[in-house]
Amino acid sequence: MELSIIIVNYKSKDKLANCLNSIAVAVLPIDFEVIVVDNASGDMLDDLRDKHQFRFIASPRNLGMGGGNNLGIEEAKSDIVLILNPDTIVNKDAIVSMLERIKNDESIGLIGPKLLYPDGSLQYSCARFPSFFMPILRRTFLGNRFKKQRDDFMMADFDHGSEREVDWLMGSCLMFKKSWKAPDGKMYGPRFDDRYFMYFEDIDLCREVKVHGKKVVYYPLAVIIHDHMRASAKNPWYVAIFKDKITWIHISSWLKYFLKWGL
Numbered sequence: 001m002e003l004s005i006i007i008v009n010y011k012s013k014d015k016l017a018n019c020l021n022s023i024a025v026a027v028l029p030i031d032f033e034v035i036v037v038d039n040a041s042g043d044m045l046d047d048l049r050d051k052h053q054f055r056f057i058a059s060p061r062n063l064g065m066g067g068g069n070n071l072g073i074e075e076a077k078s079d080i081v082l083i084l085n086p087d088t089i090v091n092k093d094a095i096v097s098m099l100e101r102i103k104n105d106e107s108i109g110l111i112g113p114k115l116l117y118p119d120g121s122l123q124y125s126c127a128r129f130p131s132f133f134m135p136i137l138r139r140t141f142l143g144n145r146f147k148k149q150r151d152d153f154m155m156a157d158f159d160h161g162s163e164r165e166v167d168w169l170m171g172s173c174l175m176f177k178k179s180w181k182a183p184d185g186k187m188y189g190p191r192f193d194d195r196y197f198m199y200f201e202d203i204d205l206c207r208e209v210k211v212h213g214k215k216v217v218y219y220p221l222a223v224i225i226h227d228h229m230r231a232s233a234k235n236p237w238y239v240a241i242f243k244d245k246i247t248w249i250h251i252s253s254w255l256k257y258f259l260k261w262g263l
Helices: 013-024 046-051 064-075 094-103 134-139 147-153 201-211 237-243 245-261
Strands: 003-009 032-038 055-058 080-084 088-090 108-116 173-177 215-226
Touching (some): 003 013, 003 064, 003 094, 013 032, 013 046, 013 088, 032 064, 064 201, 094 173, 094 215, 134 147, 134 245, 201 215, 201 245
Parallel strands (some): 003 080, 032 055, 108 215
Antiparallel strands (some): 088 215
């Protein structure tokens, strides 16, 4: 088994169907498996199971993005896993392109593609590690006052057309090795920290990979369409902080991240 593709579903059946369709027509001349983890969503996926070949894991409760993906990683038969969000569409050669790159370079621990919005425009998917106040700059009027700091965080100074080692990659599409020998001589197996229910779990994972001696690489020769919706930013910040549960989940993850890694 050369690759395990893991998709966590939560009330995303239609998008999951499109994602599975794109995998079915992709160029994949390899031995691979697809694992779908349903995060207690209540979605009826029997028709998708009849149409597509995948291993199905039903979580008894919603474990969040990190916890749901960890379920799939533990069941994965391959030494290399690909984390895909259900709202992604893979270009035909994107998966094989990333797989060849990570297999041929022992220094790479985690790799991610160029992400595009459905209209073909660039989606900023690689970034520098955030300062404590960066989430505030990104979601309030202060971002316009500190535009340079915000753009530096999102690597707006980078052309996004060339391969580059980066701090972290958006978790909608991540390929990584399940284990390696870290600089201290011990075996390390990257897993999502499931203390983050949602948000910051991708930043945290990339940071762990780098601490344990491997590179995080942005690889634009592979292209993925990502129908991304920022749920925590659907309302203005001064409304969201009172109305949106998802905003408080984001704030909680923000605080957990900086408690873990420091300011």
